[in-house]
Amino acid sequence: MLLTRLVPENGESPTSYIQRISKANCLFPHDLWRSVLDKKARYPQSNMATLIDYVPAAVLNINDLARISGVPKDSLKKLTFGPAIKKFLPSNVGDEVLLSTRVSSGLIGQSRKYCPLCLTEAPYYRLIWQIKEINFCFWHNVQLLDSCPNCSSAINLLGPRSIIGVCDKCAFSLHKIKPKPLNVNKKENRIYCRTAL
Ligand SMILES: [Zn+2]
Ligand SMILES: [Zn+2]
Numbered sequence: 001m002l003l004t005r006l007v008p009e010n011g012e013s014p015t016s017y018i019q020r021i022s023k024a025n026c027l028f029p030h031d032l033w034r035s036v037l038d039k040k041a042r043y044p045q046s047n048m049a050t051l052i053d054y055v056p057a058a059v060l061n062i063n064d065l066a067r068i069s070g071v072p073k074d075s076l077k078k079l080t081f082g083p084a085i086k087k088f089l090p091s092n093v094g095d096e097v098l099l100s101t102r103v104s105s106g107l108i109g110q111s112r113k114y115c116p117l118c119l120t121e122a123p124y125y126r127l128i129w130q131i132k133e134i135n136f137c138f139w140h141n142v143q144l145l146d147s148c149p150n151c152s153s154a155i156n157l158l159g160p161r162s163i164i165g166v167c168d169k170c171a172f173s174l175h176k177i178k179p180k181p182l183n184v185n186k187k188e189n190r191i192y193c194r195t196a197l
Contacts, residue, residue: 005070009124013053014079015158016125021069023163030160036064049158050110053130054081055095079127081108107131112155113144119165119175130157142179149177 004024008017022029033044038061041048051058056065056076066073077083085107086093113129115137128134135144147154150172159168165175 001070002068008071008075008079009122011126011128012079012124013127013130013157014056014076015049015052016164017069017076017079018052018065018158019162019164020124028161029158032068033060033158036060036062036068044158044160046156046159047110049156050108050130051099052080052158053127054108055098056080057095058099081127081130109146110157111146112157113146114155114165114174115140115142115144116175116177116179117142123165123175125164136182137179140179141182143182145174145177145179148172148174 002021002025004021006017006021006024012020018032019029022032025032030044030046037044038057038059041059044059048059052060056062062073062076065071066076069076082095082098085098089097108130109132112125113135114125115129117140118126118137128138129144135146136142137144148167148170151167151170153167153169155174156162156168162168166173
């Protein structure tokens with residue numbers, strides 16, 4: 001059991017939550033991940049982190065994560081895309097089918113997008129930012145960023161030493177950039193209007 005226990009924030013992605021509880025307990029995220037690793041996985045891999053936000057049981061033992069975090073397993077699962085996607089599928093579709101059919105590959109991005117203003121207000125990554133087609137912030141009407149403004153690197157979903165709001169490569173504070181307002185002629189705004197109807 002971790003000494004410092006945190007409650008997941010509203011709409012927080014599991015990869016964000018793991019980063020927050022790691023930092024609160026002076027651990028690196030991959031060390032925490034290693035401590036709850038699934039038997040099938042030999043070691044944490046950044047390029048597998050997208051599965052934590054989709055079907056976490058594929059890459060970690062969710063019972064162990066529930067035990068060390070103090071957050072019930074069902075509450076952790078509700079943070080992921082899994083339950084939302086299953087609503088559109090027959091009730092007997094389980095995690096194995098979701099994984100084998102790769103329902104997520106067209107929907108969910110492999111690296112982090114973010115709104116600097118949201119990060120300033122509440123430093124955690126929202127799950128909705130990982131949907132490929134969503135390129136704007138619902139709360140601030142600005143474009144989401146998909147890389148570090150300082151070094152242009154993509155932001156890992158869960159790198160070995162990831163810290164929320166900080167670039168893995170150059171340690172730039174991601175909230176220190178002023179995001180661009182939505183451009184009414186751009187595709188993302190059309191998606192916004194459709195979604196808002
Ligand atoms: Zn925002
Ligand atoms: Zn950077």
